[in-house]
Amino acid sequence: MNFKTILSLVLCSFFAWQLSAQMPKVYAVGAMKDMGSTYDLNMDLDTISTKKHLYGMGPYDKMKGEITVVDGKPYYASAFVDGAYVVDKNWNIKSPFFVYSNVGSWEVYTIEGDFNSVQNIQEAVAKMAKANGYDLEQPFAFKIKGEFDALSAHIVTPRLPEVEGYRDGIKSQKFSFEDTKGEFIGFYSEHHQGVFTHMDGFVHVHFLMKDKSFMGHLDEITTKGKTFKLYLPKK
Template sequence: MKKLIPALLILIFTSQSFLGQTVPTVHAVGAMKDMGNTYDLKVWLDTLPQKSHLYGMGPYDRMKGEITVVDGIPFHASAFEDGKAVVGQSWDIRSPFFVYSNVPEWEVFNIDGPLNSVEDIQYKVATLAKEKGYDLKEPFAFKVAGEFDQLTVHIVTPRNPEVEGYKPDVKSQKFISKNEKGQLIGFYSEQHQGVFTGSKSFVHVHYLKDDQTFMGHLYKITSGDRSFKIYLPKKNNRVKTGMRVNDTDFSKGRMGHIQNIDLDDLVKFHGHLCDGLVVGHLALQEALNELYPDGLIDRTNTRIVSQPSPCLTDVAIYTTGARYQFNTFYVSKDIDGLFTLQRMDTKKAVTVRMNKGVKPKEIDKLGALAVKGELPACDLDKLKKMEDDFTETLLSTDPGKNFTVSETTDFKWSPVLKNDFIKTDILNKDKEKCNKNNQGK
């Protein structure tokens, strides 16, 4: 029995090192303070990943109005005519800055008013979140639902003559509603003033009427002593995707430049978030932990062989620092796993594999059709949804259950140069968008 205790302790430690209680990540594209006078567009909403439970907000186009995404429904509102707001729904819209988060589940709490200013909302949200164990240093989305005595909501209007809806000296229209039911959608952050909150505020709040006929940016609020429901993102187990790496400190430098790299860094390098990128990142994290048990990865001391997937190869070279021209990276379909990697000082080599049954078979089935160009546009969207769901599964379960790392005792470094692999992630780049009335093409 005593011999089992150390093993049990190791299992407990491993689980805790990879999983933590976190809220869904808040992402920001562009910044309020950087819009200048041109309001250059930084994001096309149609390109955002994992839209099914997306919440987000920002200006509509070049200040043509407001955007609010609520549980995967993208609303945009404009006010080109005096006293008239027009609300539509579309993903085919753009914004000069945008904040968003994918929140599949919420925790619901009852609170009493008053909510008589945006500052009151900020205080109530922060106080409740802190009381419930949320880390106020990490940004998060929130909602407030109920009936409000009076709301003043504005919708921005264009500031440049060449933009549709422009009127000289008019920067927004204000609308007042009384005794109206709806929800306030907001983002709280103590780290993003001037990015997606004002310079003196920790919140950015929009309002959506219950019947979805009106939406805009919250300017003033009066609630009286009514009761409300505050929604905070449900905290879930989440894989910790960061790695500590050691590099040289300049072009001819010494070792000792220690930094953290994360999945978000990989996304920027690769171009998008996808299930293949997450598979590669988590698998390689498992393998590198085996080679570097102290948790500090020497990127000058690692070489790697990767399967030819564009996702896996990007993970391999970015994470390990390996490159073909330095004889530390090559691609091969002959390895029995996703990656085989080796420490050059000890010669220890390991291979990491994804366990059978982890990945849904339907993803590979539809993926094969997509590679052949035989997948209709609407089914391509279906495939993306399946991959997004698989990504969420991977990021919320222990990687030790999804991947197996084994030592490769007879490993031989045999680099080959081959450049006729298919870059599968760009094959459908010109595919038409899904037309619900013509789903078979």
């Protein structure tokens, strides 16, 4: 191996390290796989020291619903009554596991085409991030804004009889929408399966309606021939 080759490898390693060092750090408290049957509360959102430009997500309390923090605004949703949901804002909430990052500014990219699954979203985010020099070995937050033909999202419900909102045999409620505008808030990681992403994927995605009247965990999407704005953390 000659000197130029060695120098090139050193420089590539340095710039890769520099890039990851400049990315907003992603923090994970607790883990999806460790919730067990007690859903112990490991994260108190009010203890996060820097809330400005905070983005984050996790279950609300002991599976009482969903939490999504968007640019320092803490939304939480519950669905205790059949066919109904409630969305509110408060920092005085807790979670069994929570992932978050402070993102002060974003790079905006345009993506076009179809979304027919959450897997499609994962692929689109990874492709655009890689094409623009992002290190996919590092976890990062992202946003996608646009208009969606049809989608469904769920809000988890309590599994313990002593928890407010418990209904026997009901673990979540799914809600469907057509021709709706809003944004997907997500986290991408290839190394946190079972922590804040499911074991079969690299993304955890929540949907927040444009008017903030609904928020939940994205399950399904069917959208064709649309243009979307993808937001990745500014390096």
